[in-house]
Amino acid sequence: MPTPHALSETPPLHATFNPLIRPYLVAMVAWYLLLSIFGAPLILVWVLGPGQWWARHYFDRLGCTLDDRTLQFRKGILFRVEKTIPLENIQDVTFIEGPILRLYHLSILRVETAGQSPGQAHSMQLVGIVDAHALRDEILARRERLRMQRTPTSQVPDHQGDALDAIRARLDEIAELLREHLPQH
DSSP: OOOHHHHHOOOOEEOOBOTTHHHHHHHHHHHHHHHSTTTGGGHHHHHHTHHHHHHHHHHHHOEEEEOSSEEEEEEOSSSOEEEEEEGGGEEEEEEEOOHHHHHTTOOEEEEEEOOSSTTOOEEEEEESBTTHHHHHHHHHHHHHHHHHHHSOSSOOOHHHHHHHHHHHHHHHHHHHHHHHHSOOO
16 A cells, blocks of 8 residues: 555656757757867768767767656766756756757756755756756746645744744844943934
8 A cells, every 4th residue: 555655746757858959969069160170171071970870879868857856867978977956956947048949949958956065056957858848847846845845834943943032132132232332322
């Protein structure tokens, strides 16, 4: 018999990627080759040969799964990247769409996360997800549900209330000392 916790979980969401990401990737690398002096002669070779192979295999290895606790993403051919981001660490999900991306009917979701120490924040970009707006909304909704499960809004822990009372009392003492030592006008 399933536990009550298991009944409240929503099924994992597996994002799909737009196949137009393949020509977009080939074109972007060709653009960078064009900008370099030594790479410009290689553009035609790239576009007709290894670029097609690379883009096809890169697309085949793309994956993105959202469950109730994490966002998982994988990509890469030679250098494979697999990231798992806890939803509670996600600070923002930004939707990016520029003229070149619109030409290929693509968009970018940038997921920004918080680190455990200053300067440790990270971001991850997901290019070419079909219905990226819906995925962004679902990520934020699941993050909010997770936060609501973990923090009951009806009560403040006693130790926080005690700490606030102690701070309030100390501020009252400081205010009284300032009144005693500052000249009255």
